[in-house]
Amino acid sequence: MIPLSAQPNRATGWTDCRRRGPRPVRHRLTTLVLASFAILLPPTIESTSLHAESSASPNVIVILADDQGWGDLSLHGNPNLSTPRIDSLARDGAQLENFYVCAVCSPTRAEFLTGRYHTRMGVYSTSSGGERFDADERTIADLFDEAGYATAAYGKWHSGMQWPYHPNARGFEDYYGFCSGHWGNYFDPMLEHNGRIVQGNGFLPDDLTQRTIDFIGNHRDRPFFVYLALNTPHSPMQVPQAYWDRFADREIVPDPVAANAERQDDAHTRAALAMCENIDDNVGRLLDHLDETGQAEDTIIVYFSDNGPNGWRYNGGMRGRKGATTEGGLRSPCLIRYPNGIATGTKVQPICAAIDLLPTLSEFAGINWRAEQLPGKPVDGVSLVDRLTGAAVEASASSRLLFSYWRNRLTVRSERFRYHSDGRLFDIAEERGETTDLRDSHPSIAKRLDKQLTAWKASWPETGDEINRPFPIGHPEATWTQLPARDAEFRGTIERSNRFPNCTYLKNWTDTDSEITWDVDVLGSGSYEVQMYYACPSQELGSTVELSLGEQSILAKIERAVESPLIGAEEDRVPRQESYVRRWEPMTLGVIELTPGRAKLRLRAKKVVGAQVAEMRLLMFRRLE
Structure with a gap:
């Protein structure tokens, strides 16, 4: 069947849905090369070279937590919880030390799925249609589907509910979960399976994990790409009793930042930590299943979160939380395990982001993502395969800049600095808390980054919150x-x-x-x-x-x-x-x-x-x- 694509029109809001013929030949596009600035820290990669022969078509599992902050892992020094199975992904694979997402849910999901900044494709809010990225974008699932992979998405979609925004229209053969943002009940909730309303089975993260395990078990003879988008620790703060009992009376160690500690809600924090330990157990179930079925060595597992924590709790002393365009709102854990492709204990220090996952996973799978770029829609991300495998990295990579936007707040991150559109400049290499404004002591850096931030905003399509799409x-x-x-x-x-x-x-x-x-x-x-x-x-x-x-x-x-x-x-x-x-x-x-x-x-x-x-x-x- 020839697919239909509804093409958004920035001037009128929407144009006719029209049939597309066979997919056109994709042209390689050259992305905008952004100049950087003089003062940079040298990037560091702690890794050995590729230690095993990787498969041409490795399996891929991407796990995305919802509202789990960088500090919500014992791996990152949080004394309040234990996440040994998630932590093991770093021990047995790679840890991306400076990995960035967006300030809130749907923009991060759009950027992961397309490899492009959400500001380029019509995402301007988290509900009522503003969470949808343009219908003519190409997704990571499209790439893997066309490469012969079995594809599935389970959990929180948050990128559109109706075709052509639905997961089944975006390259995923099987979908089970909910397409909205937050959901109102996590125990036996109303969900959908490929569009049809169904009832969930038990606690939702457990149910979604079991769906993933079942899908993997049913595709032993075909490489698979699974996107497991968990709904926790996003509110409502619901968690099974056994997990709550671990934290109900526990004394909570606050974040080292005094302001964060003063605003901490211990009850909310206990619930979030209990939910994180449930996630850890579900990650363990997945890892055990891969071991039991002999699929572990040739399966890539990616674990990250969609924004900062949804509460003032331990977050490594970083400034801000969910919704902020500071380090605490944008820095996310990102762990990648691939026994046949990534050496154990690899640490990648240079800055990277959710936009990099599409090119990285595609390259590991032998998919030529550059050739598949759509005209006028260059991928903003870069492949991290060389960094993850210890290969030589181009010198220009050290001058990379990462941009972020939410609610009229813009910021740019270099290897050393973070600059905000209101003129503030912080040396992130020295202090993640963003307390010492350096704009007066480093005026040339501030000026240069301001120029780059302005140029980035000017590259967006002419659109805004007034997008009128039915x-x-x-x-x-x-x-x-x-x-x-x-x-x-x-x-x-x-x-x-x-x-x-x-x-x-x-x-x-x-x-x-x-x-x-x-x-x-x-x-x-x-x-x-x-x-x-x-x-x-x-x-x-x-x-x-x-x-x-x-x-x-x-x-x-x-x-x-x-x-x-x-x-x-x-x-x-x-x-x-x-x-x-x-x-x-x-x-x-x-x-x-x-x-x-x-x-x-x-x-x-x-x-x-x-x-x-x-x-x-x-x-x-x-x-x-």
């Missing part, structure tokens, strides 16, 4: 298309269950004047059954709802009670900020005919019985053929 439905290759409440607009009496939208529902739907709408772009034609996931107590039954799109409309009466109390509070170790959730159930609204074009999808009540119509979580479209 939510696509009816993609010909998608059987299931979900439209969640978080992506809806609403008016009248209707309210959102929480100000953080990702896992919210709509409530207080009390009259026929109120309505819920989605700005949609229909990408294909066909008949679609539509279901609404809802909750409604028995005393409220009988309301009639109408779903309309253009001249079409379907009516349905709510006749089945869904008695579903709020869940989550009983599992939370600390009070949450996000919405609690319910056990939602589907009802069929009817069948609607879709034709291509942009329109408003409207859901409203035609008749209200009782205090409110229902509480609404999502709409699901199922293509009928």
